[in-house]
Amino acid sequence: MTSEDIPGAPPQERRLVTEIPGPRSRELQRRRIGAVPPGVGSVLPVYVTEAGGGVVVDVDGNSLIDFGSGIAVTNVGNANPRVVERVRAQAGRFTHTCFMVTPYESYVAVCEALNRITPGDHEKRSFLVNSGAEAVENAVKIARHATGRPAVVVFDHGYHGRTLLTMTLTAKNMPYKHRFGPFAPEVYRMPLAYPYRWPTGPDDAGPEAAAQAVDQITKQIGAENVAAVVVEPIAGEGGFIEPAPGFLPRIAEFCRENGILFIADEVQTGFARTGDLFACEHEGVVPDLVATAKGIAGGLPLAGVTGRADVMDRIHPGGLGGTYGGNPLACEAALAVLEEIEDGGLVERARRIGDVMLPRLRALAERHPAIGDVRGRGAMIAVELVRPGTKDPDPGLTSDVARRCHEAGLLVLTAGTYGNVLRFLPPLVIPEHLLAEGLDVLEAAFRDATA
Incomplete structure (x- = not known):
């Protein structure tokens, strides 16, 4: 699937032109601190100018793969025609x-x-x-x-x-x-x-x-x-x-x-x-x-x-x-x-996303004992991170992996009562190549975080 398959969407590619967050996002973040109370948090302080399909584009021109969908809101995309x-x-x-x-x-x-x-x-x-x-x-x-x-x-x-x-x-x-x-x-x-x-x-x-x-x-x-x-x-x-x-x-x-x-x-x-x-x-x-x-x-x-x-x-x-x-x-x-x-057959598309993600995440878990559980249905998927050999939650590793994903241009969310779950909510319209590339980024983040 290419950007031509998603009318109105930005190019369906992961693109990093600055560090994450970039200089314009950092400047907007400074303005935010003076205007918005800290109780209103943000997962990743990159300021968005455009989004659609499977990407979010920030003010610095970076294009991030979206595995969050605005917390399961933009199932049909951010700018569905x-x-x-x-x-x-x-x-x-x-x-x-x-x-x-x-x-x-x-x-x-x-x-x-x-x-x-x-x-x-x-x-x-x-x-x-x-x-x-x-x-x-x-x-x-x-x-x-x-x-x-x-x-x-x-x-x-x-x-x-x-x-x-x-x-x-x-x-x-x-x-x-x-x-x-x-x-x-x-x-x-x-x-x-x-x-x-x-x-x-x-x-x-x-x-x-x-x-x-x-x-x-x-x-x-x-x-x-x-x-x-x-x-x-x-x-x-x-x-x-x-x-x-x-x-x-x-x-x-x-x-x-x-x-x-x-x-x-x-x-x-x-x-x-x-x-x-x-x-x-x-x-x-x-x-x-x-x-x-x-x-x-x-x-x-x-x-x-x-x-x-x-x-x-x-x-x-x-x-x-x-x-x-x-x-x-x-x-x-x-x-x-x-x-x-x-x-758009999005019920079936959600199942397809699960069919792609779950086997790769289970294979990742076999290589990384810090992944205690892989679970979910359709396009609502998660991995739970623990200290190897136990079921003790590891929120520190969870945050580290999420940070590495963000820096590499993949937007992921954390969750869990113990703060030790990475959750994945890609838009149901995400192109297949971005889904695969996002999983590549996740695998690299795990490799680097546990090296």
Whole structure:
């Protein structure tokens, strides 16, 4: 695949003309320090002028291979022509009216699409908000209202956002929760079936973790007090942890048996990222409520909550909404994204990316005992780094490898409860040669970091 295959995208090549970051990026970083608080971090302080396909181009003319997709946002690329054209046309008509004041068709069309494509063939309703955190928070709000129950169950290693409630739902203290309390009440955390770290081994992780969760919910909370269970089908910020087989189906079954609403946080896993349209589909799990965001609108701020009609319709008029939720520009972008996923075969493309990456990463792990685990589905892949001969996390090596990748022109992200996971989220439209070259860069970074 060449740049000609990606209309509107910059040349699909890795190109280094300065050190990373270059002088113009460093100057912008000095300006940033005087204007933006340090609490707003950046993985790599290179300032972008253009991006698309599988590259990000900075102000110094460097072109970096993109294995981050804006944290799983630009699944269809950073400047997808369909997205650009629909947003440009909508901006010429109107940029805002507030759907709660005077509605418009594109909002309805996005909701109709979400109702159609999310798991399950039951009747559904959707409404739109701005961010993944807002979607998760509204899903919990709906569940509490619909059930009349207060308690919410979440899992170890989960990440759900930075608002008060979603920060409470999130498992990791630093940097997400540290000194930001007190937190919201009636939130309870259960063990996640983390195959690599489950004490009795990966084969037992699914049934044992599910049994523990059911037992703790029953004894410590009372199932009759639980409004919802909130879970990521693959834990994102926690380290791309794919729960062991059987875990999610058993939790969903327990919820059905006890009138608890199962909320799937598909914010990072949705819209073809994992090789299914939604990650829940992998084990046939049908949620009562689904929170979506990130990949939904090609980089424009949009998120959604989709749920069973009998649940969603219980909320009184005015109980849901928000001034910017379902902005018309973002709705047009979302409709373009959904067309691109279908017409571009991006579900299959995500699977192809996994088929390319996983064998090479497993071969890399055979050469480097610091790679304790290789995991993921589709284009949501990770390696977990440990001290050789142990399962002790090695965040230092993780940071070193990431730094070497960045300096060589490959944008990668870190993650994990222990800060020891390299995660890979290439755009689903990345050309094959850049995917291979990015893996070459990663291999060289490991070689140099462990020499």
